[in-house]
Amino acid sequence: MKLLVTGGAGYIGSVVGSQLVAAGHEVVVLDDLLTGHDDAVPDGARFVRAGLDAAGDVLDGSFDAVLHFAARSLVGQSVAEPQLYWWNNVVGTLRLLDAMRAAGVRRLVFSSTAAAYGQPGVSPITEDTPAVPINPYGQSKLAVDHMLAGEARAHGLAAVSLRYFNVGGALGRHGERHDPETHLIPNVLMVPAGRRDAVDVFGSDYPTPDGTAVRDYLHVEDLGRAHLLALDWTGSAEAAGEHRVYNLGSGTGYSVREVVEAVRRVTGHPVPTRDRERRPGDPPVLVASAERIAADLGWRPEHALETIVEDAWRFLRS
Numbered sequence: 001m002k003l004l005v006t007g008g009a010g011y012i013g014s015v016v017g018s019q020l021v022a023a024g025h026e027v028v029v030l031d032d033l034l035t036g037h038d039d040a041v042p043d044g045a046r047f048v049r050a051g052l053d054a055a056g057d058v059l060d061g062s063f064d065a066v067l068h069f070a071a072r073s074l075v076g077q078s079v080a081e082p083q084l085y086w087w088n089n090v091v092g093t094l095r096l097l098d099a100m101r102a103a104g105v106r107r108l109v110f111s112s113t114a115a116a117y118g119q120p121g122v123s124p125i126t127e128d129t130p131a132v133p134i135n136p137y138g139q140s141k142l143a144v145d146h147m148l149a150g151e152a153r154a155h156g157l158a159a160v161s162l163r164y165f166n167v168g169g170a171l172g173r174h175g176e177r178h179d180p181e182t183h184l185i186p187n188v189l190m191v192p193a194g195r196r197d198a199v200d201v202f203g204s205d206y207p208t209p210d211g212t213a214v215r216d217y218l219h220v221e222d223l224g225r226a227h228l229l230a231l232d233w234t235g236s237a238e239a240a241g242e243h244r245v246y247n248l249g250s251g252t253g254y255s256v257r258e259v260v261e262a263v264r265r266v267t268g269h270p271v272p273t274r275d276r277e278r279r280p281g282d283p284p285v286l287v288a289s290a291e292r293i294a295a296d297l298g299w300r301p302e303h304a305l306e307t308i309v310e311d312a313w314r315f316l317r318s
Ligand SMILES: NC(=O)c1ccc[n+]([C@@H]2O[C@H](COP(=O)([O-])OP(=O)(O)OC[C@H]3O[C@@H](n4cnc5c(N)ncnc54)[C@H](O)[C@@H]3O)[C@@H](O)[C@H]2O)c1
Pocket: 006, 007, 008, 009, 010, 011, 012, 013, 030, 031, 032, 033, 034, 035, 036, 037, 050, 051, 052, 053, 068, 069, 070, 071, 072, 073, 088, 092, 111, 112, 113, 114, 163, 164, 165, 166, 167, 168, 178
């Protein structure tokens, strides 16, 4: 297939883009390098350095589908500068959908997020758990989920929103390179890498077994496989005019201290920690039920936390 991958110079988009090339697809990356890197564009993909506003210039009837990763995704920034999130994530996606409709491209896989659920207070979280996001980042992603449902109903789009929980690890030369880095695993690894003295633990008084926040970590390679399955589904006879939502997680929660412990095991280095205040907007526990995508599309994650940390460590050292 000929595929447009928005955000394909970023972390997850470059991993999935490389899996799509490896599967034999023709990939065009649309990315304005807001947070991405031109050297992350997958080998074999064509790169158009432009924003979502330019989707109409790129898309034509020769494309079969779009995988839409491009977004702003920093929770704290979304609270401080919410307008950036409405313009980029919502208006940008609206422009993309207009361009897809005009070009007759009727298949889409979208990066939604566990942040759409807010602080649900139930574990595990299913797709039927009410989605009540608590920050503009999650709200902007949930708005797009609703946009896709309407586009499917009205105009026959086949769309999948994949609600990722915490993504980690690396695949080949593609991994996480954010500046600033806010994610836990790369931040903890910076201690053994010699780039930091200690890791900050945001909150040690949560109602969890060791007092630190619990998250569901998923290997980016497993995440990518789910995109290929979702893409296949959008081409099935039943998909036209349908929008589906699937959680992507492992179903297992690990605390911040357990992640630090995994980094110590994998790297063999001591990792000093400093207890800090809770980070505003962080829920105590987010663990996915991914039973729906297992039942519908046969997807199951294969990599455990240890492999996620090992691959992220290998990537950081390279
Ligand atoms: N990393 C996670 O744990 C996680 C969890 C849940 C959801 N997500 C979602 O997955 C997607 C990818 O996340 P990531 O961690 O790879 O982020 P990333 O910042 O590494 O990648 C995003 C890419 O999109 C590009 N981009 C942003 N706005 C654009 C625009 N308007 N036009 C063109 N390109 C644009 C950036 O330059 C970057 O290359 C995002 O939509 C994010 O919200 C990520």
